[in-house]
Amino acid sequence: xxxxxxxxxxxxxxxxxxxxxxxxxxxxxxxxxxxxxxxxxxxxxxxxxxxxxxxxxxxxxxxxxxxxxxxxxxxxxxxxxxxxxxxxxxxxxxxxxxxxxxxxxxxxxxxxxxxxxxxxxxxxxxxxxxxxxxxxxxxxxxxxxxxxxxxxxxxxxxxxxxx
Amino acid sequence: xxxxxxxxxxxxxxxxxxxxxxxxxxxxxxxxxxxxxxxxxxxxxxxxxxxxxxxxxxxxxxxxxxxxxxxxxxxxxxxxxxxxxxxxxxxxxxxxxxxxxxxxxxxxxxxxxxxxxxxxxxxxxxxxxxxxxxxxxxxxx
Numbered sequence: 001x002x003x004x005x006x007x008x009x010x011x012x013x014x015x016x017x018x019x020x021x022x023x024x025x026x027x028x029x030x031x032x033x034x035x036x037x038x039x040x041x042x043x044x045x046x047x048x049x050x051x052x053x054x055x056x057x058x059x060x061x062x063x064x065x066x067x068x069x070x071x072x073x074x075x076x077x078x079x080x081x082x083x084x085x086x087x088x089x090x091x092x093x094x095x096x097x098x099x100x101x102x103x104x105x106x107x108x109x110x111x112x113x114x115x116x117x118x119x120x121x122x123x124x125x126x127x128x129x130x131x132x133x134x135x136x137x138x139x140x141x142x143x144x145x146x147x148x149x150x151x152x153x154x155x156x157x158x159x160x161x162x163x
Numbered sequence: 164x165x166x167x168x169x170x171x172x173x174x175x176x177x178x179x180x181x182x183x184x185x186x187x188x189x190x191x192x193x194x195x196x197x198x199x200x201x202x203x204x205x206x207x208x209x210x211x212x213x214x215x216x217x218x219x220x221x222x223x224x225x226x227x228x229x230x231x232x233x234x235x236x237x238x239x240x241x242x243x244x245x246x247x248x249x250x251x252x253x254x255x256x257x258x259x260x261x262x263x264x265x266x267x268x269x270x271x272x273x274x275x276x277x278x279x280x281x282x283x284x285x286x287x288x289x290x291x292x293x294x295x296x297x298x299x300x301x302x303x304x
Contacts, residue, residue, distance in 0.1 A: 018238070021231040076182060076209040083189035083202060093198050097266045116245035117208060122200055123245070124252040125265075127272040134265060134274055136252065138193075138201040 007046045010055075012038040053106040053162065060161040067157070071118045079119040082139050094140040096121075098147045099132045102155060107162040108133070114154050121146065168224040172217045179213025186210060196255050204248050211240055 006012055019034035020026065055061075082091070098115075102108060108130060112123040115135055125134040140146050189202025215233040222230045256265075256276045265274060272278075 018235065021235055024231055072208050079189075079201060080182060080185040083185050083192060088192070088194050091194065091198065093195070095264075095266050112249070113241075113245040116204065116248045117241060119204065119208070120201065122197070122204065122248050122252055124197075124249070125256060125274045125276050128275050128278045129272045131272065136197050136200075138198055 006039070006042065008042040008049065008052065011042045015041055053104060055161065056163065057161050060157060064154075064157050064161065067153070068114055068117065071153075075119040079138060082120075086139070091139055092141050094137045094143045094146075096135045096137055096140065096143045096147050097132050098135055098150050098155075100130070100155070101151075102159050102162065103130070104162045105130075107158045111150075111154055111158055115150060121150070164224055168220060172221050172224075175213045175217035175220070179210045179217065182213065183210035196259070197252070200248055200251055200255075204244055208240075208244070212237065 016034045016038040019037050020030055023030035023034070100108060100111075102111065108126070112126070112133060115121050115123040115133070120138045120140075122136045123133055124136050126132070127134075135146070135150070137143065137146055186202045190199055193199045193202060215237055219230060219233045222228070253276055256274075262274060262277050
């Protein structure tokens with residue numbers, strides 16, 4: 001019964017907080033409405049997200065967010081330099097296959113989002129069995145290195161958080 | 164408004180402007196569609212991020228309250244930017260590429276864009292529709 005009422009407690013909590021921040025007030029109106037949204041939205045979207053994700057180390061999420069934000073800033077500068085100063089002929093775009101060790105759909109989604117957000121790499125496709133991810137690199141003289149870096153820097157941490 | 168606040172706001176606005184410009188310039192300069200996809204996804208992260216930080220500092224200095232809306236804008240951008248990029252990349256894979264152009268997907272599997280059973284509903288003029296083999300194209304791409 002509880003599972004039907006609150007299929008995703010974390011999602012409910014997040015929706016509650018996000019609605020309060022959007023409303024930018026703590027009046028009784030917005031609190032009630034936030035609670036209604038937090039209960040109804042997970043119920044209606046449950047068919048598309050049947051299983052509860054397992055979070056073994058939720059605290060790792062904050063450290064992960066910090067690393068990703070730092071990488072976004074650094075990589076943005078690198079891509080800006082490439083766009084501004086590198087002649088077209090010297091660009092070496094490459095497709096890279098990154099084999100995956102993580103299996104949880106939520107972890108793979110976060111990894112794909114991270115790859116796209118850190119500039120210079122865009123995740124494009126997943127294999128049918130979900131065991132590898134296709135990444136396009138803007139400038140990769142060393143495609144193996146890109147794959148290894150994604151695995152050691154992001155995937156290892158996601159594996160600790162989710163599995 | 165004290166001088167250091169003005170300075171901080173200005174610095175973040177200029178940084179944001181520079182990255183927004185570089186993102187748009189990259190759209191012109193980079194050679195092929197997949198590379199071009201990289202440039203605008205950058206402008207959203209640091210370019211918009213700079214404007215949002217400037218906005219938070221400005222409103223904190225003028226009204227004394229921390230506004231949460233900038234955090235929400237950041238959250239929604241970080242959630243939606245990868246999805247838009249993925250859609251564009253997928254369309255590109257379907258229209259301009261074949262599995263031969265891509266690296267191997269590993270044994271016993273293929274890239275999901277090509278191995279899925281059929282085109283999504285609503286995609287009428289999908290070029291590799293399995294039921295109706297397309298007539299030989301007059302001009303090869």
